[in-house]
Amino acid sequence: MTALIKLENVTKHYGNFQALKDVNLDVEEGEVVCVIGPSGSGKSTMIRCINLLEQYDNTGIITVDGIQVQKGKNLKNVRAEVGMVFQNFNLFPHLSILKNVMLAPMRIRGISKEDAKKRALELLNKVGIGEQADKFPAQLSGGQQQRVAIARALAMEPKVLLFDEPTSALDPEMVGEVLEVIQALAHSGVTMIVVTHEMGFARQVANRVIFMDEGQIVEQGSPSDIFDNPQEIRTQNFLKAVLNH
Amino acid sequence: MKYCRSFLSLILIAIPALFWSFSVHGQSSDPIKVGANIGNVPWEFQDTNGDYVGFEIELVNEIGKRLGREVDIMNVPFNGLFAATQSGRIDMAISSIAITETRLQSASFAQPYYDSDQSLTVRVGNGISSLEDLRGQIIAVDTGATGDMWATENQEKYGFSEIRRYEGLAPAMLDLTIGRIQGYISDIPAMQYYAKDKPGLQVAERIKTGGSYSIMMGKNTPLSTQVNDVISTLKQEGFINALHEKWFGAPAEATTSTVKVVDMPGVRDGLILNFVETFLNTQVFLDTYPMLIMGLMTTIQLGVLSIFSGLVLGLILALARLYASPAVKFVVKAYIDIFRSIPLLVLLIVIFYALPFVGLSLSPFYAAATALTVVSGAYTAEIFRAGIEAIPKGQFEASEALGLGYRHMMSDIILPQAIKIVIPPLTNNCINVIKDTALASVVAMPDLLKQATQAQAVAANPTPLIAAAVIYVIFLLPLVLWVSRLENKFKVGDR
Ligand SMILES: Nc1ncnc2c1ncn2[C@@H]1O[C@H](COP(=O)(O)OP(=O)(O)OP(=O)(O)O)[C@@H](O)[C@H]1O
Ligand SMILES: [Mg+2]
Numbered sequence: 001m002t003a004l005i006k007l008e009n010v011t012k013h014y015g016n017f018q019a020l021k022d023v024n025l026d027v028e029e030g031e032v033v034c035v036i037g038p039s040g041s042g043k044s045t046m047i048r049c050i051n052l053l054e055q056y057d058n059t060g061i062i063t064v065d066g067i068q069v070q071k072g073k074n075l076k077n078v079r080a081e082v083g084m085v086f087q088n089f090n091l092f093p094h095l096s097i098l099k100n101v102m103l104a105p106m107r108i109r110g111i112s113k114e115d116a117k118k119r120a121l122e123l124l125n126k127v128g129i130g131e132q133a134d135k136f137p138a139q140l141s142g143g144q145q146q147r148v149a150i151a152r153a154l155a156m157e158p159k160v161l162l163f164d165e166p167t168s169a170l171d172p173e174m175v176g177e178v179l180e181v182i183q184a185l186a187h188s189g190v191t192m193i194v195v196t197h198e199m200g201f202a203r204q205v206a207n208r209v210i211f212m213d214e215g216q217i218v219e220q221g222s223p224s225d226i227f228d229n230p231q232e233i234r235t236q237n238f239l240k241a242v243l244n245h
Numbered sequence: 246m247k248y249c250r251s252f253l254s255l256i257l258i259a260i261p262a263l264f265w266s267f268s269v270h271g272q273s274s275d276p277i278k279v280g281a282n283i284g285n286v287p288w289e290f291q292d293t294n295g296d297y298v299g300f301e302i303e304l305v306n307e308i309g310k311r312l313g314r315e316v317d318i319m320n321v322p323f324n325g326l327f328a329a330t331q332s333g334r335i336d337m338a339i340s341s342i343a344i345t346e347t348r349l350q351s352a353s354f355a356q357p358y359y360d361s362d363q364s365l366t367v368r369v370g371n372g373i374s375s376l377e378d379l380r381g382q383i384i385a386v387d388t389g390a391t392g393d394m395w396a397t398e399n400q401e402k403y404g405f406s407e408i409r410r411y412e413g414l415a416p417a418m419l420d421l422t423i424g425r426i427q428g429y430i431s432d433i434p435a436m437q438y439y440a441k442d443k444p445g446l447q448v449a450e451r452i453k454t455g456g457s458y459s460i461m462m463g464k465n466t467p468l469s470t471q472v473n474d475v476i477s478t479l480k481q482e483g484f485i486n487a488l489h490e491k492w493f494g495a496p497a498e499a500t501t502s503t504v505k506v507v508d509m510p511g512v513r514d515g516l517i518l519n520f521v522e523t524f525l526n527t528q529v530f531l532d533t534y535p536m537l538i539m540g541l542m543t544t545i546q547l548g549v550l551s552i553f554s555g556l557v558l559g560l561i562l563a564l565a566r567l568y569a570s571p572a573v574k575f576v577v578k579a580y581i582d583i584f585r586s587i588p589l590l591v592l593l594i595v596i597f598y599a600l601p602f603v604g605l606s607l608s609p610f611y612a613a614a615t616a617l618t619v620v621s622g623a624y625t626a627e628i629f630r631a632g633i634e635a636i637p638k639g640q641f642e643a644s645e646a647l648g649l650g651y652r653h654m655m656s657d658i659i660l661p662q663a664i665k666i667v668i669p670p671l672t673n674n675c676i677n678v679i680k681d682t683a684l685a686s687v688v689a690m691p692d693l694l695k696q697a698t699q700a701q702a703v704a705a706n707p708t709p710l711i712a713a714a715v716i717y718v719i720f721l722l723p724l725v726l727w728v729s730r731l732e733n734k735f736k737v738g739d740r
Contacts (some may be wrong), residue, residue: 054640079648090643094661102658104647156647 002066004029004191005050007179009191012045012215013210019045020056021215025161026195032186034202036226037212038142038238043195043227046212047162050193065159080108085151089145091137091152097124098133101152108156116155123151127181143174147181154185160187163194199242203227211235277314277468279305280321280335284413285436288341288490289318291460298491301339304358305460307484309394311475324389327352328707329392329463336468340431342457343391344510348705351523353469354510355476358456358485361394364433365450366421366440373427374449380404381395382427385417388695389702391456392430409609409689410699414439416598417689423448423601442598457502461705473509480506485597519597529708533700537712541695541720547610548679553616556671558618559625564655566630577626584623588682592616597688613692615687621678628670632663670727676721691721693717 003026012020019042027033035043048054050062050071062069064078101120105111105232111119118208124130129140137145146166153161166182167175179201186192186205196202202209202223209226211219211234219232230236260322281289281301289299297318309316328339330352332650341361345356350497367373373382381404385394389408396408409426411417414435422424422445429436433451460476462469479485479647486504489497497503522571566577597612636659644654697713 047571053645074649079646082646084643084646086639086643086646088639090637090639092640092658092662094641094665104649107653107657108648152647158247 002063002067004031004063005193006063007046007050008061010046010049010062012042012049012054013057020049020214023060023215023217025213025217027191029159029191030053030068030189031191032205032207033193033210034206034208035210035212036197036199036202036222036238037210037218041213042214042215043214044164044168047084047164047193047195050160050162051084054085076108080156081159082239083156083158083161084095085146085149085153085161085163085166087169089137089142089149091145091148096134097129097140097148100108100137101155104152105155120151120155123154124148126154127151128177141174142170143177146170146174150178150181150185152245159189160193161194163196164196166193167196167198190197195241199227199239211238213238215228254695263447263552264282266591272655276312276317277305277309277337278335279318280326280329280338280340280342281318281461282323282339285323286447287339288435289339301341301460303340304479304485305337305339307389307479308472308475308652308720311487312471312480322411324388324702326461327705329711330598331599331705331707336462336466337472338479339462341435341458342461342692344459345391345394345456345705348461348511349623350527351464351705353462353464353466355469355473356461356475356479356507356509357529359434359489361391361454361456362396362433362502363430363452363456364436365452366429366436367449368421368424369447369448370507371424371427371447374418375452376403376428376452378414379428381406382411383407384428384430385409385411385420385689386430387411387413387417389699391432391454393699394703395452395454410691411689412687416689418446419598420689423598425601438493442484446728448567468585470509477506483630492586497673502548503621506734519715524707525713526704526706526708527706529700529706530712532711533697533704533709536696536700537693537709537716540691540693540713541716543610543691543696544682545720547613547617547685547690548675548709549578550614551621551682552675552678554614555620555621555625555674558622560629562622562626563629563633566626567633568651581623581626584620587620589616589681590619590687592620593684593688594713608686609688609690613682613690617678617681617685621674622725624674624677627665629663631670632667633659635666636662669728669732672731673726676724676728679721680717685703 005027006024007023007025010020010023023046027164031218035046037043045054045205049056049231050064050069052075064081067074067078069075069078074179092103098117098120100125102116104117106113121130121133122178124133127150128232129147132140132144133218137148140148163182167178170178175198179198182194184215193216206223209223210217213227213234216221219230219235226235227239246412281297283288287299288301289297292298295582302318305318307317319339321335321336322341326342328506329335330338341359343358343361347648365376369567373379384396384405386408393410396405400408414431417426421429430452433448436448455658460472462472476485486496489503499505533734562577562581564725565573566581593613596607596616597609600607640658640662641654644658649657682692683694685692693713693716697709700709701707
C-alpha cells in the first residue's frame, strides 16, 4: 500500500536560493505529522508544495492518493482532497461565515444549496461557532475566525488537512480553543500535517514529528524520540532554544 | 479623461457671457470689436500672409473708418457669435449672418447688403443632381445656419433620411467626398466660390430662400443705427457694389440690397433684453426644449452604451494585463498607455474621418461610441487592475487551496471584493464618459451639447446653452454625490 502523501526528492528554488533540498516524506492515511524547525527552514514551503501553492522543481515528484501534483486538469482534484488552514485565516471577508463554508462544496462538488447549508451548520457547530453563522468574518475574534477556516477546509471532506502555523497569529488566550479543535480532529482519524511552534501540542497529538532546518528534513521520529532523545545537534540546539525561552 | 473640452466650452461660452453682460458696453472712442467666423470664404478668411481678408472684412474696416473708430477683428465660431453679441463681448458680428424674425427678437441688424439663396452641393457622378434625388438620403448643413433651418422645415417634403449638422465647411466637404453624406445645403456664394476649383464637387441647385445678410449687433444699441447709416452712404457711393465685383467677379443687379438703400430691419419690440430675457428666456426655452430632450436621449444612449462596453472591455483588459502571457501583457499595457494619453477628440476624428479611407465607415453614433469605449476601456482596465491588486494574496491562495477554478475564484471571491474598491473610481469614469459624449458633436452627432448649440444659433439666444448646462448638472450631480458618499463609507468601515 502506498502512502497517502508521497514526496520524492523534492527541491525548490527561489531564483538561486534553494528553499527545499531533496526532501523525501511519506505520510500514511490517518497519520498526524507535526513539522517543527527554525524560521526560514522551509516548513511552509514544503507543505505549500503539496497543494501546489508553490511550484516545486521538476526533478522531484509529489503524489496525493496516487495522483501526481502538477499543473493541469488533475490539479483541481488534488486540491479538493487537500484542505489547508493558513496562519492568517484568509476567510472571505465579503461572505458570511456560513457562505464561507458553503461556497467550495457547492462550486466544486456541485452539491445543492440546502445540503451545503446543512453540512456547513454541522461543521460550524462542531468547531463551536454555529451561533455565529450569519456574521461576517470581521465580526469574529481571531480564534473564532480560525475555527471557521478549519470548518471551511473540512467542508470539502478532504483526505488530508495541512495547517501552516494555525495559532501563530492568535492572541495567547485564543490559542487553546483552536488547538482543541485540531486535537479533536486528530483523534477522529483525519490525516494531517501541522506546521507549528507549539511544542506541547506537537508532543500530545503527533504520531510523528519532523524537524527541518535549511530546507532539509534533519530528523524525524515519534514525539518522545524527538523531544526527549534528539540525535542531531541541530535538533538539540533548536529545542534548547525554544524550550528555554 | 480629466478634461472635457466640449463641456467646458459650453461653460466658457455661457459663464463669461454672464459677466460681460453686466460690463459697460464699448465707449465710442474704443475700437469696435468685431466677431467673425474666419474661414467663411469669401466673406472673411485668412490670406497666405495670415491677414484677415474678404468682403465683410473690407466692409467693417471701411465702416470703422467712417465712424472714426478702430476695428478689432477676432475669430469667433459661428455658433459663438450670438452669445458674444448679446453679452457685449463683441460689438458686431459678421459671417454672412441671415436676418431672420427669430434673430431680430434678440439682436439688431443693419440693413442688408447681400441677397442670398441657399444651394445644394453634391459630388459629381453619384447620380444626384437635384433635391428630388435626395429622398431617403443623408444631407448635411451647418449647425444653426440658414441651410439648417431650411432643411429642417423641408425635411418631410423632400424625404431626407437624416440631417447631419457640422461645424464649418471642411468636415462636411470631407464627408461629402467620402460619400457619407449625399448633399450639402449652404449659402450659395460660399459654395460657388468653394466649388470653383474642385472638379469633384458641383453646386447642383439653387434653393430660393430669399435670405439677406447683414451685420448683427446688440439689440437697439446706438451703434446699430450708426452702422446702418454708414451702409446707406457706402451703397450710394457704390463702395459695396465694388466689393461685390471684387469678390464675386461681377457687379450686383440694381434691384438687390447690395445696391439699393433699404430700411433697417424692424426691431421686434422696443426693450433692450435684460439679463433674464437673454440667458433665461422662457419663450426660447419652451421653443427649444424638445430639441434639447432629443439631444439628451442621444447623449444618454451614447453614454450608456459606451460605459457598458467600456466596462466589459476594461475588465477583459485588466485580467489579460494581470494573468495573460508576457506577450499579451505587453500588448495590453501598450494599449492602455496609448489610449490613456491620446486626446479623445483626436481619436474621434481619426475614427470618423480616417477609417473610411480603409473602408470602415462608421455612423456618427457608432464612431463616437467606439472612440468612447476604446478610451473608457483603457481607464477602466487600470481601475480594475488596481482593484484586483488591492485584494490580499491570501484570498487567492485560500481560493486555490479550496480547489476553486480560475473562473469561480474571480467571480465569487476576487471580483466581488474588487468591485467595492473600484465603484467610486468607476463612477467617476462614468461621469467623464457622459461629459465626453459632448465631444461627439464634432462628428455631427446630435447630442445634448450639439442640439443646444444649434438651438441657440436658431434663436440667436444663449438660453438653450444654459438649459443644457442645467440638464448636465441634473444628470451628473446625483452621481457625483453618490461617489463621495461611497468614498466616505468605504473610508470608515471595512465592510
Ligand atoms: N516567494 C519567495 N521568494 C524568495 N524566497 C522565498 C519566498 N518564499 C520563501 N522564501 C525563502 O525560503 C525560505 C523558506 O521559507 P519558508 O516560508 O518555507 O520558511 P518557514 O520554515 O515556513 O519559516 P517561518 O517559521 O518563518 O514561517 C526562507 O529563507 C524564505 O526567505
Ligand atoms: Mg512558515
